[in-house]
Amino acid sequence: MIELKTKQSGFTLIELMIVVAIVGIIAAIAYPSYTEYTERARRTDAQGALMGLASALERHYATNNTYAGAASGGxxxxxxxxxxxxxxxxxxxxxxxxxxxxxxxxxxxVRATPKGGQAGDGILELDSTGARRWDRDANGAFGAGENTWDKS
Structure with a gap:
């Protein structure tokens, strides 16, 4: 009687473990970059909203000759x-x-204060002179070097 050997194909457990390890390493590198990117995008959106609020205040001033009374309830x-x-x-x-x-x-x-999970991102502030402040260390106060929206 002649025995025929059949060739089996597939992946070994070692090969699968190597692939899983590579995917894990890539994810460990990519996830922090992704979260930093989303924080920056949200912060940039808040900066744009502050600029829009400042423009609305300027329109309010042009109509009323004062910035006062622009908040809810006058x-x-x-x-x-x-x-x-x-x-x-x-x-x-x-x-x-x-x-x-x-x-x-x-x-x-005017001020943009982070909500809930964004609390570590710090407060953004803009005033009528155009001065921009960002509480980078999220301690609730604007210290030295926090007089710009730039990350530097």
Missing amino acids: SDTGAPAIYPDEAPIDGGQKYYDLTIQSADGASFT
Whole structure:
């Protein structure tokens, strides 16, 4: 009787383990880059929303000769009545609250505060002189070197 050997094809367990290890290494490298990218994109969107709120305040000033009264209920501080109060403003999940920190006859300060899971990203602020501040270390205060929106 003649025995025929059949050739079996497939992957060995070692080969599968190597592929899984390679995929794991790639994921470990890619995931932090992805999360940093999404944080930057959200922050950039909040910066754009602050610029939009500042423009709305300028329109309010042109109509009323004062920045005062632009917040909800005619107040000088709090959620804006003249612009959306969250960013992104075009829908989807909201990552920042927009507020008017101060508004009087001649100046204003607006702020974007991160919501919940974004809390470690720090507060963004813009005032009527164009000064931009970013609380990079998320300690609740603007220290030395935090007078710009740039990451440097």
